Amino acid sequence: MRVGVAMRPPLATWSSRLAGLAARLLIAFAFYAAALELGGSIGLVGAVGSPIGLALLGASGLLFLGAAVCAGLAAGPRGLRAARALVLSGLGLSVAALPASLAFRTGGTVAVGEGQTLEPDALQGLPALRFGSVALAPRGPHVLSKTVEIEAEPEGGEPVRIGLFPPTAVAGWRLSVFRFGYAVAVGWAQRSPAPLVDGYVMLGTFPHTAEEAALVTWTPEPNVMMGAGTFPPKLEDLLTPPRSGAHLFLRLEEATIGGKRRDLRDPDAYRWLVDGRLEGAVFHVEALQGKEKLFEGRLRAGESATYPGGAITLGPDVLLWVDLLGTRDPWLAVLGAGLALLAGGVALRSVLAVVGLVRRQAARRT
Amino acid sequence: MADAFLAALRVGADGALAAALGFVLLRASALRRIAAPAAVAVAAGLAVGVAAALRAQARGLAPADFLPALQRGDALFALALAALALLARGRSADALAIGWRRPVAEVAGLAIGLLVLAPEGVLLAEHLSDLALLGGAAAPVWGAAFAGLAVAGALGAGAAALWLRAGAARHLTPAAVLSLLLALELAGIGTSAVGAHVLPRLVTAAISRAIHDSVHLLFVVLQVPDHAYLEDWAYQLILRFLEPAVHAAVGAAVVAAPILAAWRAFVRRPAPAIAEGTHAPARRLERARFLRETRLGSIAFAVAAALSIAAIWSARAGSEDLYDPLPEPVVDDGAGKVVVPLGGPLAGQDDRMRKFVYSVPGGRAVTFFTVRRPDGSRAVALDLCEICQPKGYAQLGAGYVFCKYCKTPIPVTTVGQPGGCNPIPVPGAEVSGSTLLVPRDALVSAWTRAMERK
Numbered sequence: 001m002r003v004g005v006a007m008r009p010p011l012a013t014w015s016s017r018l019a020g021l022a023a024r025l026l027i028a029f030a031f032y033a034a035a036l037e038l039g040g041s042i043g044l045v046g047a048v049g050s051p052i053g054l055a056l057l058g059a060s061g062l063l064f065l066g067a068a069v070c071a072g073l074a075a076g077p078r079g080l081r082a083a084r085a086l087v088l089s090g091l092g093l094s095v096a097a098l099p100a101s102l103a104f105r106t107g108g109t110v111a112v113g114e115g116q117t118l119e120p121d122a123l124q125g126l127p128a129l130r131f132g133s134v135a136l137a138p139r140g141p142h143v144l145s146k147t148v149e150i151e152a153e154p155e156g157g158e159p160v161r162i163g164l165f166p167p168t169a170v171a172g173w174r175l176s177v178f179r180f181g182y183a184v185a186v187g188w189a190q191r192s193p194a195p196l197v198d199g200y201v202m203l204g205t206f207p208h209t210a211e212e213a214a215l216v217t218w219t220p221e222p223n224v225m226m227g228a229g230t231f232p233p234k235l236e237d238l239l240t241p242p243r244s245g246a247h248l249f250l251r252l253e254e255a256t257i258g259g260k261r262r263d264l265r266d267p268d269a270y271r272w273l274v275d276g277r278l279e280g281a282v283f284h285v286e287a288l289q290g291k292e293k294l295f296e297g298r299l300r301a302g303e304s305a306t307y308p309g310g311a312i313t314l315g316p317d318v319l320l321w322v323d324l325l326g327t328r329d330p331w332l333a334v335l336g337a338g339l340a341l342l343a344g345g346v347a348l349r350s351v352l353a354v355v356g357l358v359r360r361q362a363a364r365r366t
Numbered sequence: 367m368a369d370a371f372l373a374a375l376r377v378g379a380d381g382a383l384a385a386a387l388g389f390v391l392l393r394a395s396a397l398r399r400i401a402a403p404a405a406v407a408v409a410a411g412l413a414v415g416v417a418a419a420l421r422a423q424a425r426g427l428a429p430a431d432f433l434p435a436l437q438r439g440d441a442l443f444a445l446a447l448a449a450l451a452l453l454a455r456g457r458s459a460d461a462l463a464i465g466w467r468r469p470v471a472e473v474a475g476l477a478i479g480l481l482v483l484a485p486e487g488v489l490l491a492e493h494l495s496d497l498a499l500l501g502g503a504a505a506p507v508w509g510a511a512f513a514g515l516a517v518a519g520a521l522g523a524g525a526a527a528l529w530l531r532a533g534a535a536r537h538l539t540p541a542a543v544l545s546l547l548l549a550l551e552l553a554g555i556g557t558s559a560v561g562a563h564v565l566p567r568l569v570t571a572a573i574s575r576a577i578h579d580s581v582h583l584l585f586v587v588l589q590v591p592d593h594a595y596l597e598d599w600a601y602q603l604i605l606r607f608l609e610p611a612v613h614a615a616v617g618a619a620v621v622a623a624p625i626l627a628a629w630r631a632f633v634r635r636p637a638p639a640i641a642e643g644t645h646a647p648a649r650r651l652e653r654a655r656f657l658r659e660t661r662l663g664s665i666a667f668a669v670a671a672a673l674s675i676a677a678i679w680s681a682r683a684g685s686e687d688l689y690d691p692l693p694e695p696v697v698d699d700g701a702g703k704v705v706v707p708l709g710g711p712l713a714g715q716d717d718r719m720r721k722f723v724y725s726v727p728g729g730r731a732v733t734f735f736t737v738r739r740p741d742g743s744r745a746v747a748l749d750l751c752e753i754c755q756p757k758g759y760a761q762l763g764a765g766y767v768f769c770k771y772c773k774t775p776i777p778v779t780t781v782g783q784p785g786g787c788n789p790i791p792v793p794g795a796e797v798s799g800s801t802l803l804v805p806r807d808a809l810v811s812a813w814t815r816a817m818e819r820k
Contacts, residue, residue: 031449037572038441041780041788044579101587143600144591164591176589214727325589332587 015070019088022063026095029056045102054099061096064088083349090342093334101331112150113183113200113321120155123326127171128155134180134320138258138275140164146274148177150322162324174332178325181205181233182278184301185315188239188248190287190294196241197248202321204234212240216249216286219265232270236284247288248312253298254282255318278318285312367510370497373559374514377490380556381408381483382522384547388479389526391543394535395459400472405526407479409519414480415487422488423495433562433741434779436485441568443481444551450474451544452624456631459540471540478547486556493560537663541628545670552621552677564740564779566681567765571777573617574610578774581607608772614682618675625674629667633660688768690760693723693733693749698806706736706802719761721749724809732813734792735759736802737767737778744797745782746804747789748813756817759789790816 033047047053068088072081110122118129132151140147149163152170160168167174181204188197216238236251252264258275280300287295287310295307302316385405392401422432454462462471494511498504529535554563581604584590593601606612637656640649698704704724721735733749750756757771766775767789782791790812794805 027452031445033576034445034572035442037575038445038568039438041783044576045583102583105587140595140597143597144595145597146595148595164595165589167589174589176591210727218730327589329587 011070011074012076015067015074015084015088018063018067018070022060022067022092022095025056025060025063029053029060032056048099049102054103057095057099061092061094064092064095066092068092079348079352083345083352086341086345086348088345090338090340090345093338094342095338097331097335097338101329101335104331105327105329107325107327109178109323109325111202111205111321111323113202114150114319116321123173123328125171125328126173126326127157129153129170130155132159134322136180136274136276136320148180148274148322150177150324162322167325167327173326173328175324175326178323179233180320180322182235182252183319183321184250184281184283185317185319186239186248186250187313188287188310190244190246190310191289196244196246197239200315200319201237201239201250203237203250203252206237206239208238208240212238212247215247215288215291219251233273235264235269245290247286249284249286249288251284252278252281252318253284254280256280277320281318283314285314287312367501367506370494370507370510371514373490373493374511375518376514376559377412377483377486377556378515378518379521380486380550380559381412382518383525383555384408384482384550385479386522386526386529387538387543387546388475390529390535391459391538391540392475393526393530396463397459397468397471397475400475404475404479407476408482411480412483412487412490412515415484415489416491417487418484419488419491419495423491428741432488436488437562437564437568437779440485440551440557440565441572443485444548444565444569447478447544447548447551448621448624450478451541451548451628454540454544455628456635457540462540478544482547483556486560489557489560489562537659538666539628539632539663541632542663542666542670545625545628546666548621548625549670549673549677552674554677562740564765564777566677567777569621569678570610570614570617570681571766571775573620574613574774577607577613577616578772582772608774610682610775614679617682618678621674621678622671625667625671629664629671632663632667688760688762688770689719690758690770691719691721693721696722696724698724699803702806704804704806704809706804708797708800708802717764719759719767721758724806726810730813732809733758734804734809734813735767735789736795737761737781739778739781740765741779744795744802745778746792746795746802747781748792748809748816749789750813750816751789 029047032052033044036042036047036050037044042050048057065088068085071088072085074081106124108123110118112118112129112131114131114133116131118126118131120126120128122129130153132153134150135147137147139145144164147163149161151159152162152168152175153159154170157170160170162168162170162175162177164177167176169175181202183200183202185199186197186201187195189195219236236249239248239250240246254261254263255278256262257272257278260272260275261280262269262272283299283301285295285297285299285305286293287307289309294309295305295312297305299305299312299314301314301318304311304313306312385408388408389401389405392398392404459471462468490511494507495504498507501507552566552569554565557563557565590596593604596604637653640652644652696704696706704722706722717738719735719737721733724732724734726732734746735749736744736746738744749758751769754769754771757769759767759776760770762768762775765778767778767781768775776788780788782788792804792809792812794808796803
């Protein structure tokens, strides 16, 4: 018995024609992308995202889908028709969904601290979220080597955990931890009884000018890739309350992480930061008025210091904050479905081929 | 003089082979009226290239000004040959002479003839001018070059005559000739004679970038975290896709694909119809003749595929060691320029990458590097790109810088161009004596902008 797709024209013919045309469009896209790359150093992403690339891939996907419909409706053995329809529809969905995903994907980041509640629509359509604590661990599930995850409870929904990978689905958004950092409660008053700072300070998030930055000595940044996406957490920052002329510099210098006392000034300190939360943290603190340094010293978390003209209090705990990366990409599910259909079609076709082979051999023996 | 003769001979041989192949194909087909013009077009293309180079020299233009454009043009020409081989697959030259296809085929034939040696003409003229300058006399150099071209032309004519006599035309198809021309471009007989053969490396680099972009795209779409947060086995698996040998293998497959598709179409072409009533022995003879033509015709495709694959594979980037110099500290002159001494004991070889680190008030350290391009100009770029984590670059051979994070080789010729995997350029650097002056604000602001996006 010969294994083959015996389809009745014209649907079978139409399926072949449409699939052939779709394949030609894919080849045309390959040459187009190669021309952009060789002629203008425009990469594959640029080629996919360009109008011509979108048109070629979109048209190819639609033609594959048309071919799949024709193949499914054509006459012939049910299994073979199904396999061909699955492969073609999988190809169609995958090829069309890839550029659509690139073109219509939306994303954004939002920074949240432990215990903080995120207002609704921080990312469009995202409900209010109440966050719990951040978990750090030097081990991770499945492909991850480390754990950075935060508890979150959507308003009126079940609590979820948002980690590094895979992203967690919340109200149409796929959320994952992009990076994390430290926050310490600071009370600071200087030249006035009114506090200049009274709240949590998220290290590494404050803007400052070059002139302000030159007031203090910064630790050289390690030239490494790390963080859930980017750099190691920032361990220092300079606060400059508006119109005060005052500056407060905080640097985490020492802490116990995962049961070990660590010197965070060590250039390799970034290696330990995911081992656990900071305990018994010690800060280097500088308070300035203009360029005049009024205070410089080391303070443990939970300690206070007073100096002529001012007072500083640090909270007892160093909390964590995370930058959440959110993306909304309805076409990703389509892409996944396409790949699944493609895999299913190939598997079915393989099974049918093996069954056919076995039957032929059995027929020969008899 | 010997240099000039050999360079011209190799450039000429490149064109002579192409012209002979085209002539043999066209002469025995319905397109015979463009057989001679196409061969003449090859020589004309060479002359046009030489004339353009001499004119550019007269205007004071340096080779560096047009070399990148020439190389891009050469790469696009090779891509066009691949596309035409694919389009012409399964068709004979006679089939291309029917109806609307005839003018298209004739124009394409003449255009290909003109373009085969035009870039080599420019490069050969530059090479000969350099030789004339070094030798102190132009006439002997150009004389030797003309002799080399004449010998090559004679060899080409002889080859064409021999092939015609041997009946090679029966076994050649337009797709086979286009595949062979593509293979000749990749082998670079002419361009390597003048030290400018970069096409296989350009192709491999393009494939590298495409694979690298795909991996990045997958990371972005699936929100996969960086490798520091992945199990080592998972990241090692990903790195497999970023190995130069894998890229070269994919590159070879991609380049061979249109040739193999054309070969497949040739092998599967329908056998000629045999008249009703033909006796069985005659039928068998006809069938045997068809099979023999298929076997002999396949030789051209096989040679083209083997030559292309070998050219791409031999250009793979992974066979060379990485050179990653330590950054040398540099300071600014107080007037807005960062002063980079190009001489001195740390200078090393002139074509080597050098890294520098400039300390910005506030503790930030800006690392940048300089590297010399093949045209002699010096590129200045930050030691980071827009996409990857700032692990920096190393030099890979003389022709590439290599992203240490994503393992992507970047051609030195594209360092200085913005975007993608290229190191972020620092505009406005200028050489003053033995010192490179880099605008401080441009350097720091480029670095700050890039780091803010990380």
